[in-house]
Amino acid sequence: MKHAYDALTPDVVLDALSDLGLAVDGRLTALSSYENRVYQVMLDDNASVVAKFYRPERWTDAQILEEHSFAAELMAEEVPLVGPLTLHGKTLHHTHDFAFSVSPRRGGRMPELDDAEVLEWIGRFIARIHNVGAQRHFATRPTLDVHTFAVESRDWLMAQNIMPLDQQTEWLAVCNQAIDIATQKFAEHPAHHIRLHGDCHPGNILWTPTDLPNGGPHFVDLDDARMGPAIQDLWMLLSGDRKERTQQLSMLLDGYEQMRELNRHELALIEPLRSLRLIHYSAWLARRKDDPAFAQHFSWFGSSDYWAGQTHMLVEQCEAMQEEPLYV
Structure with a gap:
């Protein structure tokens, strides 16, 4: 094709x-x-x-x-x-x-997120983006919310009938449960929406040595920019167990809050946002399955094992969304 x-x-x-x-x-x-x-x-x-x-x-x-x-x-x-x-x-x-x-052209490498100074610097960097992002709204770009990221993704996946029948019923049931819990959490913790980077994971931040001119973190584009809660640009930088994620979040906020306050209620949205991303990611892959580059790099997509893995992760997310959120 x-x-x-x-x-x-x-x-x-x-x-x-x-x-x-x-x-x-x-x-x-x-x-x-x-x-x-x-x-x-x-x-x-x-x-x-x-x-x-x-x-x-x-x-x-x-x-x-x-x-x-x-x-x-x-x-x-x-x-x-x-x-x-x-x-x-x-x-x-x-x-x-x-x-x-x-x-x-500007090069760089992935930042070392186990370094407290690096995390603090990145926190300041993201806060500066948010200070500008909060000045006005996007008129045409989408908003990151339960409907656009999860409901629309679920409905599109089901309409395309691309899921193996042996996985479809179980995935759909737990997907619906995750959407219901996320909807409840967003209602309990309403957040102000600002313009975001939108896809702020470590692979999208480039770091140049600090002994060079303009050293430190930078982005090379804003291709996923959209409206959404500020915590969306922070949670994907966290990894490890709960203790490690809490420490990382504390260091990020040490830098972030030198420039801008974060509404602590948004911490309760970390796991709901992770759940939305899981659902959205499956639809994102499925929409691109005919792209030769995707067929080369994502040959595993669409198998029964893939969907079983997604179901398992969504089950874990349903549990995680009902635990106490991180707090610093």
Whole structure:
């Protein structure tokens, strides 16, 4: 089966950048990205840029431009973020039915989250993003809530009939239970929604050595930015047992609350948000199963073992959501 990205050949990428006036030298390297197609493109002066071709039909132009506008606001406040370049007066461009942007290249590695100083620094970094994010709302980008992340995902999965019959009944029952508990928790702990990074896990934060100019953490894009509770950008940085997660959260908040207060009621949403992410992730994978890149990297998706594992994790989440939340 042909996929839209089959039309995105190296020549299409190079011609698109050349048409913007960039002196490409013919060299390009595909970078790791399951959602979009991202390339490092070399220029004649041996410099390079990063070209991101957005997954067709995921975001509208208006939604992408809201992401770009948010990035510009953050950079204006000197928040470390690599945003799109303005070329010919625009940040969003089009070629062969693809929307794309071009950004400076900036490297880095995953941060060492067992370092208290690093966690505190990242806490300050995220708080600075939230200070800007709280200044206005997105007009077109979605909100992270039970309906958009879990209910819509569940309904789509069931409508597609892609789940093995031997797993469908059990998964659906525990999924519905998880949605009911999460709905109750969100009602008990209402949270103010702000503009978020939205997918703030360790793999999406790049760290550069602090002895270099502009060292420390930075993001390279805001592709998953949406409205939601502030804790969404913190909980995915926690790992380990309850004691370890509590210690990590304390260090993150030591930095975060130097810049911005966190409503402690939102701590009760950590496990509900984890549950929503589990359900949403299965639908996210299923929607991309025809993408050749996904078939290569996620060959295990869709098996009976996969869905049995998801059912087991949702059972655990139903229990976790009813335990006392982390508290610092």
